[in-house]
Amino acid sequence: MTQCLNWQQLNADEQAAALARPSLPDSAALKTTVAGIIAEVRRDGDAALKRLSAQFDGLADNALLLSKAQRTALIAQLKPERKAAIELAYGNIRRFHAAQQPTDIQVETTPGVFCELRQRPIGSVGLYIPGGSAPLPSTVLMLGVPAQLAGCPRTVLVTPPGRPAAADIAPEIVYAAELCGIQQIFTIGGAQAIAALAYGTESIAKVDKIFGPGNRYVTEAKQQVSQDAAGAMIDMPAGPSEVLVLTDDSANPAFVAADLLSQAEHGPDSQVLLVSTSQSLIERVLQQVEQQLKILPRADIARQALSHSRAIYTPDLATAVAVTNAYAPEHLIVQTQDDEALLPQFNSAASIFVGPWTPESAGDYASGTNHVLPTYGYSRTASSLSLTDFFRRFTVQKLTAAGMRAIGPAIVTLAEAEQLGAHALAVSLRLQQLDLQQPDLQQQGSTQGESLNER
Amino acid sequence: MTQCLNWQQLNADEQAAALARPSLPDSAALKTTVAGIIAEVRRDGDAALKRLSAQFDGLADNALLLSKAQRTALIAQLKPERKAAIELAYGNIRRFHAAQQPTDIQVETTPGVFCELRQRPIGSVGLYIPGGSAPLPSTVLMLGVPAQLAGCPRTVLVTPPGRPAAADIAPEIVYAAELCGIQQIFTIGGAQAIAALAYGTESIAKVDKIFGPGNRYVTEAKQQVSQDAAGAMIDMPAGPSEVLVLTDDSANPAFVAADLLSQAEHGPDSQVLLVSTSQSLIERVLQQVEQQLKILPRADIARQALSHSRAIYTPDLATAVAVTNAYAPEHLIVQTQDDEALLPQFNSAASIFVGPWTPESAGDYASGTNHVLPTYGYSRTASSLSLTDFFRRFTVQKLTAAGMRAIGPAIVTLAEAEQLGAHALAVSLRLQQLDLQQPDLQQQGSTQGESLNER
Structure with a gap:
């Protein structure tokens, strides 16, 4: 039921269609x-x-x-x-x-x-x-x-x-x-x-x-x-969950099949892609998928997801990486002879699972990484849920009199360039006040190494 | 033209109205x-x-x-x-x-x-x-x-x-x-x-x-x-720019007036609030505002913004801080006798300007902080634009055979608890394979201190 495609035999429109996600219902x-x-x-x-x-x-x-x-x-x-x-x-x-x-x-x-x-x-x-x-x-x-x-x-x-x-x-x-x-x-x-x-x-x-x-x-x-x-x-925009498994001929077909099915069983709208440099591996994986489906409790859901899944043959790993980057998967599983060489080449996956002993289940539950991830192509720009998402960042600034003297004139120049007179006035009033107060203390404050917190 | 309010004489609805932002047109x-x-x-x-x-x-x-x-x-x-x-x-x-x-x-x-x-x-x-x-x-x-x-x-x-x-x-x-x-x-x-x-x-x-x-x-x-x-x-949700200036009696009224006007001249919809523990300071600031308006090129725009500005008297600094936190200003200017004591108490401002020599213009142009900030109350949760907004974060994980042995059984347990059979199968197949391959090498890989990058 998985659609099998040969990447090089597709024209540009067919390639785009092969990586297209389903339209989300706009109801x-x-x-x-x-x-x-x-x-x-x-x-x-x-x-x-x-x-x-x-x-x-x-x-x-x-x-x-x-x-x-x-x-x-x-x-x-x-x-x-x-x-x-x-x-x-x-x-x-x-x-x-x-x-x-x-x-x-x-x-x-x-x-x-x-x-x-x-x-x-x-x-x-x-x-x-x-x-x-x-x-x-x-x-x-x-x-x-x-x-x-x-x-x-x-x-x-x-x-x-x-x-x-x-x-x-x-x-x-x-x-x-x-x-x-x-x-x-x-x-x-x-x-x-x-x-x-x-x-x-x-x-x-x-x-x-x-x-x-x-x-x-x-x-x-x-x-x-x-x-x-x-x-x-x-937290982040939502979409159906998805996996792309990238393999060469060296991968274990049973492992790959189980990894594809782990995604497929999430829901009928799950997206499942297999990209491989080996036609033989693709065939062996699809046979394993059929066998494993026989024993899985959520086989019905998985079958629905697999009905729109795709197995894509590419002639070489460089093309497989390019296809992966174009798709921007939420989960990327890499099972090749030299995973580490490929790793720096991926530029759009939200979470990458490296090698035969790293199924998606590991990250879903217990490796330590977060399973809340951008999907639906958002991982090109959006990020894995991280500790920083539970923080707000704000800035604090403090100028000493010396600081005002040092950057005040530039601020006046820029404010005048932007025709914002009150912005300039807020600084020039202060510079005037400093000139009146302490004409001979222009360095005051600048050499004390004081920090905002210490004051 | 600024509305002058005494916080303690307002009832809860009036207090809410005093800090309310204008509805954004939903056209x-x-x-x-x-x-x-x-x-x-x-x-x-x-x-x-x-x-x-x-x-x-x-x-x-x-x-x-x-x-x-x-x-x-x-x-x-x-x-x-x-x-x-x-x-x-x-x-x-x-x-x-x-x-x-x-x-x-x-x-x-x-x-x-x-x-x-x-x-x-x-x-x-x-x-x-x-x-x-x-x-x-x-x-x-x-x-x-x-x-x-x-x-x-x-x-x-x-x-x-x-x-x-x-x-x-x-x-x-x-x-x-x-x-x-x-x-x-x-x-x-x-x-x-x-x-x-x-x-x-x-x-x-x-x-x-x-x-x-x-x-x-x-x-x-x-x-x-x-x-x-x-x-x-x-980058972030947008709204009209805004400032809240918090002062006691010690602030320089001309500085405060120029700081309020710096915000007011941005546009007719700019939000300008003065919160002070001194009625006298409020009066002196408003007099200064009138004087400065006479010489400002964008006085017409500033007057429109000031027509919906508010000066709020509070009996003490604790109340002033509470009002500030409730408003959650984009820009917060603090000019009091002991600014540093107040600083840790603010929990919702996007950028804080501390002391008499730190006008908003400094951060707008040249102090070094970013002037792209959450406004319209979003600073309770959203952050100042920072370097991190130009990055995407993603995770990478790799289990060795020993790692799979260590956490695989827990993953199977959790997957079964969540009734996700393929998730469990993806791990149990690997554990079976490890048992077949290397029954006597269960520690392999765990003591080598190898990192993902070194492999």
């Missing part, structure tokens, strides 16, 4: 529905959340906030093996993100002119964790660990309610949240959860920034609240 | 016009740009690209004093931004599990420099210096055409671009310039990310192309 109906839900939550607060939970989740009385006792009881249900696996993943993710701690920067750009770039955690962040067919504790860690390391003063988690009661959510999610020190967990999902985070309700205080993946209602709601200055910022 | 007509211009440029390329330049700029034949000879001739016209001032500003901005160079991060999170965060310059960036009533060479430096320091392989500048000929743009802009090593300057402005950068034409190759301020057509066009995955990313 006016979806936009209207989501805008209606947001308006309802802004108007009625908790009452709207409970009403929508009754309507969409069939829950008569969703208490929204998971109590401390409920959290403790859920964690007590967790199997020890899973607890240990979550702890192992937490440790690796923490070690990798802890190494990303930003440092404040101080520069005396001219004697007496002190400039700083300071980085402080964002005040409040909201983490959306999808529910549905399977719980996603890994996403809790990917969002919760950097929020914890950044020291965001307030971190809340929202996730769709469980069944039969709202509080019956996956123990794995609650335990991962506990490790990350998340203060509040609310059992509410969908566009209504995003609206609550962006605008606040009686129970859920407004947050500054919203992180996390979700279905198309969640994605549309994130988009809408991010367009409103009274709403909230969001 | 359906503007959106339609801009969408039409974008569609025209996508369809007709250079022909559309030339047609729109004839229509909006009255230019019969806009050649679009400024030739090398034209650039040289323009620079030759530049006054030496202005050249020196641009060079001084360039030096300071360069020193401050050079200190922000990111470093790649490598962590062995578990023996045999190597994770990296790499930072590479964005491939191509487009800088929009407004034209109109006054040239803005300072904005060229604020965008061009970090692009140069990041090493973006392609940096192009667009700016509205000059008069009488398109090539008659300000020499200051061309010289600043020359210092920043900008390869191409195109004389095209407005929404059509943004469309050309986002989608490309025959003359202007598509860029990955667009930076820079502009009028409401430019802002709307940036918004529209950033919503399209085939378009381009943009």
